[in-house]
Structure formats: structure tokens, C-alpha cells
Amino acid sequence: MAAASLYFSVSLLFLLCGLSAAKEYLVGGSINSWTVSSSSLRVLNHWAEANRFQVGDSLVWRFDGKASVLEVTREAYLACNTSSPIAEHGGGAITVRLRRSGPHYFISGEEGACGKGVKLVVVVMAERRSAAAASPAPSPAEAEAPIPMIGGAPFSAAAGGGVVAAAIVLVLTGLWGGL
Numbered sequence: 514m515a516a517a518s519l520y521f522s523v524s525l526l527f528l529l530c531g532l533s534a535a536k537e538y539l540v541g542g543s544i545n546s547w548t549v550s551s552s553s554l555r556v557l558n559h560w561a562e563a564n565r566f567q568v569g570d571s572l573v574w575r576f577d578g579k580a581s582v583l584e585v586t587r588e589a590y591l592a593c594n595t596s597s598p599i600a601e602h603g604g605g606a607i608t609v610r611l612r613r614s615g616p617h618y619f620i621s622g623e624e625g626a627c628g629k630g631v632k633l634v635v636v637v638m639a640e641r642r643s644a645a646a647a648s649p650a651p652s653p654a655e656a657e658a659p660i661p662m663i664g665g666a667p668f669s670a671a672a673g674g675g676v677v678a679a680a681i682v683l684v685l686t687g688l689w690g691g692l
Contacts, residue, residue, distance in 0.1 A: 535569035537608070540633065544575040547582065547621065549629045557633045566637045568614055574607040580631070581622030582607050590618035590634065593627035614639040 540546055541560050574582055583598035601622065602609060611617060614637045621631035 535567070535571065537571045537573050538564060538566070540572050540574045545577060547574050547576045547580055547631060548578065549623075549626050549631055556630065561633055561635050566611055566635055568611060568637055568640050570611050570637070572609045572611065572619075572635065574602075574605075574609075576605050578605065579623065580605075580626065582609070583620050583622045584609065585618050585620055587616065587618055590620055590632060593620060593632070595620065595622055595624075595627070598622075611635070611637045613637065 541557050546557065546560075581604075582602040583595055584600040584602075585594070585598050588594070589596075589598070600609075603622075609619075617635045617637060619633045619635070620627040623631070
């Protein structure tokens, strides 16, 4: 029973850690989506709109041929201008890590391909900030306020949250052990 409880606790920990891990996205959802033959004017952007990208995620291109991926400005994206990219990635196996929030613009470096729809806009969601980091410092009046008492003992929200979390783990562990 102790082994089952330990197994459950470790599994729960890995599950919770995995929820916040960076992801890799195969561009277009399939190999060779970065080609003129498989791209229409909206296919790649429709794929991007269906996904939620976070800072730290990676875009992965897999294709055959001599195409390249250019990261460009919005203006270069709209004009399909390949002359001065922010970054150029060549070869058929490319991984680009998304390091900032906001829009990222990519076009094909192959002549004429961008005008035929081989281009992509990916919008990366803003990084989440913890509530503690975003809250302002307490005023002097708040800092000197008395600590609330429950049952004659001091109570804080942080301690209360820890008690609730511990109770949930104990209940889940007890239920797991009883199955």
C-alpha cells in the first residue's frame, strides 16, 4: 500500500510538472507542409490560429528540398520580401524556439513560394506572472494589521492553502491505496 501511495504521488507530481512544459509544434501539423504544393493562402495560418503558443515552445519544420524558413518583420511578411530577414534557417529539419510573446512572422525563402501561401504568423501568448510578483507592497497600515486568529491560533492564507493541498493529497492517497 505504501508503494502504491508513493507511485501515485510521484505520478501526480510528474503530471503537474508536465502541464507547464514547453512544447514542440510540427508546422502545419504534417511533414512537407512548408511547400507550395501543400500550402494554400490560409492553410498554415489556419493551423497556427488553432494552437496556443507559449514562450519557450518550439516550431519544427520538416520538409524535403531546398526551401528555407525566414523570420521576418510584419512589413516583409506582408510584402513577401526575402531580402533582409531577422533570421534565416536552412535545411529540411529546422527548430525555432519562441523566446518572446507577440507575433512572429515566417516566410519561405524559396523564390515565389511566399506569394503562393508558404508563410506563417504565430502569435505567442504573454508570459504568466505569479500573483506575488504582480501585487504591490503593502501599505504601512496593512503591514501592522493584527494577524487573524482561528481557534486561538494565528491563521494565514498561505498556511490555509497548504493545509488544503495537504488534505487533498492525503484524501487522494487514501483513495488510491483503498482501490
